[in-house]
Amino acid sequence: MDIEFKPEEKLFREEVRDWLAQNVPPKPYPLDGEEAKAFDLAWQRKQYEGGWAGINWPVEYGGRGLGLFEQIIWFEEYARAQAPFIGRCFVGVNHGGPTLIVRGNEEQKSYHLPRILKGETVWCQGFSEPGAGSDLAGIKTHARVEGDELVVNGSKIWTSYANHADWQELLCRTDPTAERHKGLSWVICDMHSPGITIRPIRLISGEVDLNQVFYDDVRIPLKNVVGGLNNGWSVAMSTLGFERGTGFIAEQIEQSIRVEHLIERARETCGPDGRPLIKNEKIAEELATLRAQVTTLQSMTYRTISEVARTNTPGSESSLIRLFTAETSQRIARCDMELMGADMLSYTYGVNEGPDEHVHDYLRDFANTIAGGSAQIQRDIIGERVLGLPRSR
């Protein structure tokens, strides 16, 4: 074992740090609307021009093609520099683009990939449906083939930034007679097409950035099918495989920063008994455990990446890290509320800055054990694929 980075990796870290120091835009960042979209795309463009776009994308597709440990360094420094959340560029850079790289044809790749990297297009996801959440193979949105077009009818839900998106990775049923996992197709849908209606969904935090999308005879060229007609399940599985990638490292560093802020606040703020909150044994114990947990998350990542670097296959441990990360984030948020006391009641619905950010994050973090595979689905996967227990269903 060796926990030091190589000299060339340390030099690389310096390079990343310098670039970020000079290029991370000053806060505050716009939170919503067209202004936020323009901001996200401009930041993506800036990274592209600096040579940092698609850090894990192959060089031949305009990416930086970094090794695993260089990716770790990038995300660690990215989070420490408090660079903007990737926002509206997330699906294109982390989902749609990587899926096209492995499953798309030349025409699809040469059109879409450069536009994603240069910050010219916004992508959104179209997998979940009102009737198909954890049971993704149960989707009902269907597309019938008419000549050289697909005609789509149905509905998708939990689509982030649907109102800002140019393109969507749309999973739909193209053969209603086939078995559940067969007869699906992964299609590039133009979000400006006639027949698409978007209904915003207000979340418990008050924000409106998720949507339900309705398709009423939406026509999509057949050439937009990726990976072959009725082959969508396997394409979708590659997409979900990219969902985590190494990007969650930034999230882990953010959690460490959050815990350090909580500890500072607990030292500086007094509780109802007039003593600093850190003198409250229950709070001190919780903060101590959280500090241990966030540093452990980083060690878990190093250990998993070390395995991937040797074997070139993602270890089964990533599902464990994912669950631990999600639950740790919620525990941090609960501790934050404990520190706030009755001040948490002064929450302006839907506001995500200043003192409101704490309550906002507490409410929003409930999604961490729901979105992208609920904690219960994760536990099934760990039980069956890591521990080898018999299947439940």
Added chain:
Amino acid sequence: MDLQPSETEEAIRAASEEFLRDAFPLPDSRNRPADAWAKMAEMGWFGIGLPEESGGIAVGLGAEALVFAEMGRHIAPAGAIAAAVGARIAHDAGEQALAQDIASGAQRVAIGLADYRGFVRALDVEGASLIVVTTAEGGAVHELPAGINTEDCLDLSMRQAVLRQPLGAARATVASRRPALHQQIAAAAFALGCAEAGRDMGVEYAKTREQFGKPIGSFQALKHIMADMAVRCSAARAQVMFAAMALETGRDDAPFHVVAAKRIADTAAVENGRANIQIHGGIGMTDEAHPHLVLKRAHLLSHVSPALASDLLAA
């Protein structure tokens, strides 16, 4: 950066696992043969991180953590923690002969827990002639006073003694925090193995025990408990290995990483110990079954160099 064992480290770990499987089966933990200590010494387990001139094999604390985790999985004698720490204290104090005596198993070492009420609790004390006591200020190897009364311990693999009299002469002393950190990471590695033992025992049972015509491991209510056990083990292994390497390489943040490893590994061991009893149901309540041995060992380890909130919150 490579947090997976090197070829050498893996060879050492695998050899220890193989040996433990044959010579130290977990169910025998409450009744180890008289030569158990000598066997551990022969395997070189008391001097894994110890320089060769003091009788060690000098492959570092990373390898030591890997082997101690395997020992933890088999509920091997916990006194091994004191032997490794004691030999290192003796070496660092320039007492090479003592270090060799400990590493070779010629002298057995007990774990000493200095209690705030003014006594020292000696753990795994049967057959020991020496005792190791560590504090934040330093660590020392003392002679054990003669004629002490040993008594039962919650951990059925050992006997303990409550020493109200002064300890015997100090044979080696080191005035730094290193002995305490060494003991903390060694105990954390044992706790990691203990957590894994709880996980493996529960999973094994859930695959074979049937109710309602199915293995109970197919029921989500139990499967999810075991998934959490697996998460705790994975977390503990990663942090224990990182911390062991941080201490080995003398990083400034080693004290924090070590105490974090202890907190995560203790929680994993105790929580998994409890969950394992629940998975076993009625049989898990019996003396005859093995889950209680794992839980009791977990509690023991949590009191050896405990992970204090004050240490975790130190700047």
